[in-house]
Amino acid sequence: MEYVLDGIKEALRIIATFDREFLQIVSVSLRTAGASTLLATLTGVPFGVLVALKTFPGRRALIMVLNTLMSLPTVVIGLLVYSFLSGHGPLGRLGLLYSVTAMVVGQFILAFPIVAGLTVSAVQGLDGRIHPTLASLGADSHQSLRMFLNEARFGLCGAIVAGFGRVFSEIGVSMMLGGNIKGYTRNITTAMALETSKGEFAMGLALGIILLAVALAINVLFGLLQRKAK
Amino acid sequence: MILYDLKDTVNVRADFKLAIEACRIEPGIVYAVTGPNGSGKSTFLNLLAFIERPLKGSVVFNGQAVNYGSPNELLRLRRRTGCLLQNPYLFNMSVYDNIGYGLKARGISNSDIRKKVARIMDELALVHLAGRSAHALSGGEAQRVALARALVLDAEVLLLDEPTANVDQSHIRVVEELILRLNRDRKATVIVATHSLDQVYRMSRNIITVMNGRISDIGYANVFSGVLNEDADGLKRVRLDIKTEIRVAEGQPGPVTLAIDPQAVILSDYELMSSALNRLRGTIVKIEEAGGSVRVFGDTGIILCALITRKSYHDLNLNIGKSVWFTFKASAVRVID
Numbered sequence: 001m002e003y004v005l006d007g008i009k010e011a012l013r014i015i016a017t018f019d020r021e022f023l024q025i026v027s028v029s030l031r032t033a034g035a036s037t038l039l040a041t042l043t044g045v046p047f048g049v050l051v052a053l054k055t056f057p058g059r060r061a062l063i064m065v066l067n068t069l070m071s072l073p074t075v076v077i078g079l080l081v082y083s084f085l086s087g088h089g090p091l092g093r094l095g096l097l098y099s100v101t102a103m104v105v106g107q108f109i110l111a112f113p114i115v116a117g118l119t120v121s122a123v124q125g126l127d128g129r130i131h132p133t134l135a136s137l138g139a140d141s142h143q144s145l146r147m148f149l150n151e152a153r154f155g156l157c158g159a160i161v162a163g164f165g166r167v168f169s170e171i172g173v174s175m176m177l178g179g180n181i182k183g184y185t186r187n188i189t190t191a192m193a194l195e196t197s198k199g200e201f202a203m204g205l206a207l208g209i210i211l212l213a214v215a216l217a218i219n220v221l222f223g224l225l226q227r228k229a230k
Numbered sequence: 231m232i233l234y235d236l237k238d239t240v241n242v243r244a245d246f247k248l249a250i251e252a253c254r255i256e257p258g259i260v261y262a263v264t265g266p267n268g269s270g271k272s273t274f275l276n277l278l279a280f281i282e283r284p285l286k287g288s289v290v291f292n293g294q295a296v297n298y299g300s301p302n303e304l305l306r307l308r309r310r311t312g313c314l315l316q317n318p319y320l321f322n323m324s325v326y327d328n329i330g331y332g333l334k335a336r337g338i339s340n341s342d343i344r345k346k347v348a349r350i351m352d353e354l355a356l357v358h359l360a361g362r363s364a365h366a367l368s369g370g371e372a373q374r375v376a377l378a379r380a381l382v383l384d385a386e387v388l389l390l391d392e393p394t395a396n397v398d399q400s401h402i403r404v405v406e407e408l409i410l411r412l413n414r415d416r417k418a419t420v421i422v423a424t425h426s427l428d429q430v431y432r433m434s435r436n437i438i439t440v441m442n443g444r445i446s447d448i449g450y451a452n453v454f455s456g457v458l459n460e461d462a463d464g465l466k467r468v469r470l471d472i473k474t475e476i477r478v479a480e481g482q483p484g485p486v487t488l489a490i491d492p493q494a495v496i497l498s499d500y501e502l503m504s505s506a507l508n509r510l511r512g513t514i515v516k517i518e519e520a521g522g523s524v525r526v527f528g529d530t531g532i533i534l535c536a537l538i539t540r541k542s543y544h545d546l547n548l549n550i551g552k553s554v555w556f557t558f559k560a561s562a563v564r565v566i567d
Contacts, residue, residue, distance in 0.1 A: 127319055129315070129317065129318070129319035130319055130321075132276070132281050132315055133315060133318065133319045133321075135279075135280075135281045135308060136279055136281055136308065136311075136313035136314075136315055136380075137313075137331055137332040137335055137379070138305065138308045138309035138332055138335050138336055138383075139331075139335045140305055140335070141301070143335050147321065150321070150322070150323070151321060151322055
């Protein structure tokens with residue numbers, strides 16, 4: 001028990017003194033997760049809205065695929081992207097393997113089906129009277145789309161938060177595509193795995209506390225936004 | 231001049247078919263669309279609002295056939311109407327923003343939106359609700375907000391589906407008067423769907439009846455105006471002309487409108503001695519088919535219509551010029567103040 005308590009004390013010290021290595025690790029996590037979530041939002045939300053509102057052949061199958069991809073194992077994505085970016089792969093010449101860019105690409109593939117799939121659910125769950133109401137009020141297609149996004153805003157926020165949560169806490173993609181390079185691609189989850197395996201329990205715990213704190217902060221922020229909007 | 235001209239128009243949904251052989255709507259007139267629940271009133275209004283497209287037939291608006299393949303034309307036409315849908319939806323935003331939405335969609339300036347929204351909110355007693363979330367309103371308040379959202383558009387055609395549904399009694403007359411004023415002052419064509427016969431007769435003499443997905447002109451019959459007098463013994467009667475007086479069971483003394491359901495009128499060859507207080511003798515002037523029944527119009531000083539079965543029509547051996555008795559109870563007469 002003393003071991004755990006000492007670890008917590010040391011972890012709090014690392015956080016309170018803004019340890020440089022610690023901040024570097026947190027920064028990599030926030031940057032990669034933020035960038036990949038932003039990309040997934042910019043593509044996944046419009047894609048999800050279109051899938052929800054339009055009818056086309058294969059739509060149901062596409063939704064089923066999206067739902068399945070939501071639980072895609074991170075190491076599978078890591079392996080897939082690795083096969084493309086490695087020296088023998090078709091995109092090997094780009095030299096992106098073991099870079100933050102490669103991590104963002106992998107995390108984007110991880111977040112996209114979550115954001116798009118939950119957007120489909122959010123828009124499909126809207127009141128069926130919205131469409132005829134918009135038509136009756138003379139809204140054009142852009143105005144209608146904006147209103148659909150506005151009406152589904154809680155669900156969309158939930159989709160984005162879920163996407164961010166997934167990529168922020170994943171390890172498979174970061175490890176396989178980032179390589180856990182100190183000061184460059186080492187993020188919270190890869191550092192936690194490394195530090196714990198080295199017996200540096202305090203650093204691992206400090207990073208774990210930050211991981212939980214960020215997740216909590218996002219959920220609190222989302223809750224506040226929801227309450228304010230209501 | 232014809233505003234809407236519908237010919238052989240058929241609209242089919244999964245479980246419902248609306249078939250309109252012919253229907254013409256003139257500009258600047260108030261029409262009441264009536265009929266039982268599920269008869270097709272809302273589908274009819276949605277067709278007129280260009281929200282639903284016919285599977286067959288044509289809709290001509292202002293002399294031009296509507297091109298349903300052109301989204302821009304549909305948008306332009308929709309923006310010429312102010313439409314209140316049945317069971318309307320309010321967006322998850324403030325009452326003010328809901329009411330102003332259609333104006334904003336039309337690109338009206340913010341200052342004009344403020345003026346127009348303020349005026350309609352004042353007229354419909356909604357000012358105190360302006361900042362409230364539309365999803366926090368009662369049923370009656372929500373209905374008035376949805377109505378305000380349609381009326382604020384100053385559209386040349388107002389299509390209002392059950393405009394006073396859920397609205398409390400104290401506001402029903404206010405709403406009706408506002409709609410009629412928009413027709414009177416701005417020459418707006420108003421088409422109101424309602425299942426309330428009282429409202430139908432209060433608002434219009436141009437009645438479109440929708441029955442089982444078909445349009446019938448049955449509702450035109452038996453609406454009269456007169457002055458109600460009450461005798462010392464409490465007997466109420468309405469004089470319609472020099473020789474015609476109708477006994478009624480309700481209503482306050484003064485000018486009134488009467489409506490008599492054609493199905494409540496009994497035809498006979500001789501005067502029926504019964505509890506029915508209204509017995510008028512008249513000459514048959516017109517006989518019409520009415521979807522399995524027969525409408526018989528008689529001149530009794532007023533033109534009265536009776537809706538009878540085919541069997542009764544044959545049994546009574548009716549024909550134009552024949553003299554018959556029209557009998558109906560005082561309680562069958564609807565009195566509209």
